[in-house]
Amino acid sequence: MGAGAGCKGETEDEGGDEAASEESGTEDTETDTGEESDTGEPPETGPCFDGLERWEWDASADHIGYDLPATDFTVETLRGPKTFSEIWNGCDNHVFVMYSANWWSTPIEPLIDDAAENTHFWFVVPSDSADFDNDMRAALVGQIAQRVEGHLESLGPEVQAAKTDTFHYVIDSGLDIPAVQGILATNPNEEHFTIGRHQKIWEGHNVAVAASGSWIPLLEQTRWWSRYINYWYGLEAELAEEAESPDVLVHRVADAVEIKGGEPYTWTLPDAATMAEYDRLEVDMFIDCPGVGHPYVATCGEWDTVGSIFLCEDAECEGDRRRVIKWITPYSAPGRWVIDITPELLELAAGGELTFISAHGDNNVGQYTYRYTVDFRFSKAEDGLRPIGKAELIPRGGYGWNENYHANWPEGFSFTAPEGTQRTELYARISGHGAVEGSQCAEFCSFTHEFSVNGTPFAHQYVQENVDRCAMLTDEGVTPNQGGTWFYDRSSWCPGWVIEEWREDLSSAVEVGAENSVAYDSWWGINNPTPPPGGNMDARVEVVFYGE
Structure with a gap:
C-alpha cells in the first residue's frame, strides 16, 4: 500500500489491460502514458476507502501545535527522501512514534495486525546530539524496520505488498520534522501523535499499560488513534448528511463553554411549539479539556467518573434534579459521543431557557471543569410516535448490589399505560461500579437484570468480555x-464512553389502560448465576409510553 493506501481509484483493472494488449497485438510495457485509469478518474481522486471525501492538502499551514494543520517536510528515510505532501492522499492517518529504548523493543505484531487500514507509521529519533548521529539513527530505525518487515513477510506477499510502504523509518533527526519539533517543545513527554486525515495534529497521550504492578509503555498502544480519527470523521459526515433533512433540527446550546461540575448554568432550547414538532432527540457532545487543552494530563480531569447533566427545577438548582444525560468521563482526556435521550423530551418540553447542572469529579479534588460543545439534534421518528408519558420503577440512585439489594423493592412495581399508548418501552440506565474481592463485581463481572411484565420476562445481560474490549x-x-486502565473491559461501560443503555419494547406484554405488574430480579455470572455479591449499581429504570 503506497501513498494511496486504502483509497479508491489507485489500481487498474488488470483483466481489462490484458484484453486491450491482446486485441492490439502489443505487449504491456511500463511506459506511463499519462492517461486516466479505467475508472474514468485520475489516480488519487474520488472518495476514500470508507466512502469519506478526500481532504486536500493545505499548503498555507504555518503554525505548529495540537489541533492545527501540519506543515510540510522532507526527510531522509531508509528508502530514500520523502516529502510529506507528496505522500499525502487525504485519506490516511499518519502516526509519529518517537524513539525510546524502553518501548521500541516491545512487540510490534499487534500494531501491524490490528491498525486501521489507512494508517502510516513514522519511526523517528528526535535528537541531533553527537550520541544520535545519522549512523546511530539509521541503526535504531533499522532495528524496527527489520522487525516490521520480518512480520510483514510472514503474513504473505499480498499483505506485505499492501503495507510495506505505510511504514517509514526516518534517518534524519526527528527534530527536522516541524510537527515533531513543535510538539515536543510544548509537550516534552509526548511519545506519539497523529496527523489525521484532515491534516490536524492529534495528541497521542498515554502508551502505557499496567503489568506486574508497574506501567509498561508498548508500541502496540500507538494503533488506537487512527481508528478513532476514522470514527470521528465518519460521525461528522453522517451527522452532516442527516442535518440536510428537513425533518432534522440541529440546535447548539454550548459552543466551547467551560462548565464546572456543581455550578448551575442555563441552556436555551427551541420554544415549546418547535420542540413539539419532533419525536426524537439526540445529543452530540464534545467534552474537551479546559484552558489551553493540552497536554491532556495537565488539563483534564484525572479519573473516570460518572458524568451527568441534570435538569433543575429552579434557577439555583436547589430543588429536584433529573439526570437527562449520563456518560463516563475519560481518564485525563476529552471525549465525544452522540447519545439518544428521546424519553427526555417529556422533561424538556417547555423549551426556552432552562437551568442545568453537571456532575463530574472525584472525592479527592472535587468537581472537574470541561469545555462543552453540545448540539441538541431533534428529528422525526419513522413511525411517527413520540413519548407521551412515563412511569418510574427504580428512582435514580446508587444502590449497594448485595444480599439486601432487592429488599429496596420487596413488592415489585406496577404501572398503567395511558390510553393512546402504541408502544411501551423499558428505559434502563444501569451501570455497575466497584470491584469486590472474588467476583470483581459490579464493575468487572458479567451480570443480568430481568424485569417480568405480567409474567413475561425481559432480561439484559451485561457481559464482561475480553480484557481489551474498551480499547477495541x-x-x-x-x-x-x-x-489509567482505560483499555480494560467493564461489563456495562468504558471510560470515555457512554454507558450501555437498555431499551426494550415491552408492548407485547402490556395491557393499555390497565394496571401492569412488574417483578424484578438480578444476578451475576453466566453459566452459574448467583445472587449479587457486592459493588454498586448506579441505576434509574423507567417505563416510557409512546403515541401520536
Whole structure:
C-alpha cells in the first residue's frame, strides 16, 4: 500500500489491460502514458476507502501545535527522501512514534495486525546530539524496520505488498520534522501523535499499560488513534448528511463553554411549539479539556467518573434534579459521543431557557471543569410516535448490589399505560461500579437484570468480555490512549464512553389502560448465576409510553 493506501481509484483493472494488449497485438510495457485509469478518474481522486471525501492538502499551514494543520517536510528515510505532501492522499492517518529504548523493543505484531487500514507509521529519533548521529539513527530505525518487515513477510506477499510502504523509518533527526519539533517543545513527554486525515495534529497521550504492578509503555498502544480519527470523521459526515433533512433540527446550546461540575448554568432550547414538532432527540457532545487543552494530563480531569447533566427545577438548582444525560468521563482526556435521550423530551418540553447542572469529579479534588460543545439534534421518528408519558420503577440512585439489594423493592412495581399508548418501552440506565474481592463485581463481572411484565420476562445481560474490549471500541467512540486502565473491559461501560443503555419494547406484554405488574430480579455470572455479591449499581429504570 503506497501513498494511496486504502483509497479508491489507485489500481487498474488488470483483466481489462490484458484484453486491450491482446486485441492490439502489443505487449504491456511500463511506459506511463499519462492517461486516466479505467475508472474514468485520475489516480488519487474520488472518495476514500470508507466512502469519506478526500481532504486536500493545505499548503498555507504555518503554525505548529495540537489541533492545527501540519506543515510540510522532507526527510531522509531508509528508502530514500520523502516529502510529506507528496505522500499525502487525504485519506490516511499518519502516526509519529518517537524513539525510546524502553518501548521500541516491545512487540510490534499487534500494531501491524490490528491498525486501521489507512494508517502510516513514522519511526523517528528526535535528537541531533553527537550520541544520535545519522549512523546511530539509521541503526535504531533499522532495528524496527527489520522487525516490521520480518512480520510483514510472514503474513504473505499480498499483505506485505499492501503495507510495506505505510511504514517509514526516518534517518534524519526527528527534530527536522516541524510537527515533531513543535510538539515536543510544548509537550516534552509526548511519545506519539497523529496527523489525521484532515491534516490536524492529534495528541497521542498515554502508551502505557499496567503489568506486574508497574506501567509498561508498548508500541502496540500507538494503533488506537487512527481508528478513532476514522470514527470521528465518519460521525461528522453522517451527522452532516442527516442535518440536510428537513425533518432534522440541529440546535447548539454550548459552543466551547467551560462548565464546572456543581455550578448551575442555563441552556436555551427551541420554544415549546418547535420542540413539539419532533419525536426524537439526540445529543452530540464534545467534552474537551479546559484552558489551553493540552497536554491532556495537565488539563483534564484525572479519573473516570460518572458524568451527568441534570435538569433543575429552579434557577439555583436547589430543588429536584433529573439526570437527562449520563456518560463516563475519560481518564485525563476529552471525549465525544452522540447519545439518544428521546424519553427526555417529556422533561424538556417547555423549551426556552432552562437551568442545568453537571456532575463530574472525584472525592479527592472535587468537581472537574470541561469545555462543552453540545448540539441538541431533534428529528422525526419513522413511525411517527413520540413519548407521551412515563412511569418510574427504580428512582435514580446508587444502590449497594448485595444480599439486601432487592429488599429496596420487596413488592415489585406496577404501572398503567395511558390510553393512546402504541408502544411501551423499558428505559434502563444501569451501570455497575466497584470491584469486590472474588467476583470483581459490579464493575468487572458479567451480570443480568430481568424485569417480568405480567409474567413475561425481559432480561439484559451485561457481559464482561475480553480484557481489551474498551480499547477495541475506539472505532465506536471510546476515547483512545487515556490514562489509567482505560483499555480494560467493564461489563456495562468504558471510560470515555457512554454507558450501555437498555431499551426494550415491552408492548407485547402490556395491557393499555390497565394496571401492569412488574417483578424484578438480578444476578451475576453466566453459566452459574448467583445472587449479587457486592459493588454498586448506579441505576434509574423507567417505563416510557409512546403515541401520536
